[in-house]
Amino acid sequence: MARVNQTEIAILGALSIEPMTGYALREGIRDVLGHFWSESFGQIYPALAELERAGLVERAQGDRPGASVFSLTAAGLTRLEARLAEPISATPPRNGLLLRLFFGRHLGPEACKSLIRARRAEAEHQLAELAQIRAANARVPDLTGDRAYWTLTILAGEHGAQATIAWADAALAELEGLSPPTEPRKDHS
Amino acid sequence: MARVNQTEIAILGALSIEPMTGYALREGIRDVLGHFWSESFGQIYPALAELERAGLVERAQGDRPGASVFSLTAAGLTRLEARLAEPISATPPRNGLLLRLFFGRHLGPEACKSLIRARRAEAEHQLAELAQIRAANARVPDLTGDRAYWTLTILAGEHGAQATIAWADAALAELEGLSPPTEPRKDHS
DNA sequence: CCGGTCATGTAATCGGTTACATGATTCG
DNA sequence: CGAATCATGTAACCGATTACATGACCGG
Numbered sequence: 001m002a003r004v005n006q007t008e009i010a011i012l013g014a015l016s017i018e019p020m021t022g023y024a025l026r027e028g029i030r031d032v033l034g035h036f037w038s039e040s041f042g043q044i045y046p047a048l049a050e051l052e053r054a055g056l057v058e059r060a061q062g063d064r065p066g067a068s069v070f071s072l073t074a075a076g077l078t079r080l081e082a083r084l085a086e087p088i089s090a091t092p093p094r095n096g097l098l099l100r101l102f103f104g105r106h107l108g109p110e111a112c113k114s115l116i117r118a119r120r121a122e123a124e125h126q127l128a129e130l131a132q133i134r135a136a137n138a139r140v141p142d143l144t145g146d147r148a149y150w151t152l153t154i155l156a157g158e159h160g161a162q163a164t165i166a167w168a169d170a171a172l173a174e175l176e177g178l179s180p181p182t183e184p185r186k187d188h189s
Numbered sequence: 190m191a192r193v194n195q196t197e198i199a200i201l202g203a204l205s206i207e208p209m210t211g212y213a214l215r216e217g218i219r220d221v222l223g224h225f226w227s228e229s230f231g232q233i234y235p236a237l238a239e240l241e242r243a244g245l246v247e248r249a250q251g252d253r254p255g256a257s258v259f260s261l262t263a264a265g266l267t268r269l270e271a272r273l274a275e276p277i278s279a280t281p282p283r284n285g286l287l288l289r290l291f292f293g294r295h296l297g298p299e300a301c302k303s304l305i306r307a308r309r310a311e312a313e314h315q316l317a318e319l320a321q322i323r324a325a326n327a328r329v330p331d332l333t334g335d336r337a338y339w340t341l342t343i344l345a346g347e348h349g350a351q352a353t354i355a356w357a358d359a360a361l362a363e364l365e366g367l368s369p370p371t372e373p374r375k376d377h378s
Numbered sequence: 379c380c381g382g383t384c385a386t387g388t389a390a391t392c393g394g395t396t397a398c399a400t401g402a403t404t405c406g
Numbered sequence: 407c408g409a410a411t412c413a414t415g416t417a418a419c420c421g422a423t424t425a426c427a428t429g430a431c432c433g434g
Contacts (some may be wrong), residue, residue, distance in 0.1 A: 005393075009288060009289075009292075013291065013292035016295065021412085022415090023411095023412060023414080024413095032425070034282075035282065036282050036284040036291075037283060037284065037288055038281035038282060039394090041395095041415080042393070042394070042396075042397095042415090043394060045414060045415055046415085058302070064402065064413075066401075066412095067402090067412075067413055068413090068414085084289050085296065089286075091283055093225050094195070094226060095225040096277040096278060096279070096280070098226070098342045098345055099195065099198060099199060101342055101345075102202065102225075102338060102339060102341075103202035104341070104344050106270050106273055106365075107274065111274070112341075139402065142420090144294065146294050148364065148366070148367055149291060149301070149364060150291060150292055151363055152290045152291075152293070152360045153300075155356055155363065156284075156290075159352040159359070160352055163349055166348055167344055167345050170344055170348070171345070171404070174340055175337065175341070194420090194421075195421095196422085210384085211386070212383095212386080213384090213385095229422065229423055229424080230387080230423095230424095231388085231422070232423085234388090235388090236385060253385075254429095254430065255384095255386070255430065256385055257394050281395090353429090
């Protein structure tokens with residue numbers, strides 16, 4: 001897996017858009033970067049504490065008692081630029097659906113088809129969500145000059161989801177030929 | 190991340206095709222499942238030892254001294270079928286390229302374009318590799334009835350790679366408009 | 379004989395999730 | 407007032423990678 005701490009990039013990047021609390025950071029990452037990134041609280045809070053110690057972010061009192069609003073320091077911005085320029089560490093692939101389909105003979109064609117249909121529905125749902133994100137992206141004023149870059153990630157999600165749908169249809173067609181499972185399941189007359 | 194040990198599924202599945210050593214297991218997973226799965230030695234050997242203890246695989250003397258050939262037991266096959274039927278645990282998304290592009294304003298359009306071009310070239314290379322795999326899949330006799338299922342995973346890889354290429358072209362076009370970086374880099378004339 | 383491949387395994391480490399503990403605030 | 411939301415953090419655990427240690431065998 002990624003040798004480098006990419007959580008840092010996500011946090012510094014998010015704070016480069018606007019200062020926020022750890023909680024809001026997680027919400028934002030889930031809602032905005034959700035289709036290509038994720039972070040859990042268990043990562044965010046320790047990471048924020050460490051970034052603060054390193055002087056890359058600053059903690060300010062928030063509205064509510066106990067709430068801290070974090071913002072990027074000048075050093076933090078420099079660090080973000082450096083981290084973004086690092087080579088991308090590719091995550092080793094781990095696709096649970098394809099693993100099951102590869103050994104699909106032991107599942108039978110019908111079970112495989114329903115896995116594929118579920119994946120197709122998921123992609124359809126993703127597409128609908130991306131349309132929402134796309135609309136939101138077009139709506140807000142582009143104060144920071146980020147919009148074009150955000151569009152790239154939306155495009156990626158859309159292309160991926162469309163490819164998944166096309167694949168699912170081709171895969172279902174491919175399985176049409178296989179009526180009787182190689183190993184008939186639960187058919188001990 | 191996946192709560193369940195999916196390494197077990199990969200190992201049991203591979204051994205359901207033919208018995209082999211831990212080393213061959215890793216080679217096979219890299220070469221055959223490479224475009225959607227990966228395992229390292231540090232996972233495989235401990236996992237094999239545990240599967241042996243649980244009576245799901247059997248160890249036999251291999252050709253060379255010190256080499257063990259593992260094969261699936263009846264209990265192992267039953268376990269494989271059960272594991273395959275489990276719900277798929279989705280891996281939380283973590284796409285390093287999209288993360289960088291989302292914060293691409295800090296990188297500038299040119300750096301982003303070259304990241305995208307690199308990804309495009311990678312997808313093109315993947316497509317070539319998949320053609321090899323597809324040819325190999327068509328060549329070997331389909332003794333076990335696995336071929337149709339294997340085709341599904343190849344199809345998935347091809348659709349994904351093609352989508353990546355199409356996205357890359359759209360993304361490059363999208364970035365064409367942005368000539369001057371929002372933050373001009375190294376241009377302190 | 380030497381380097382590459384086949385082969386097995388362990389130790390250190392890490393990135394990340396989950397669950398838990400805690401408490402203030404807001405809203406119906 | 408009670409439930410949902412906002413908010414911060416810690417501890418346990420685990421899946422996984424990397425690096426290391428070891429050694430036999432094969433081909434040139």
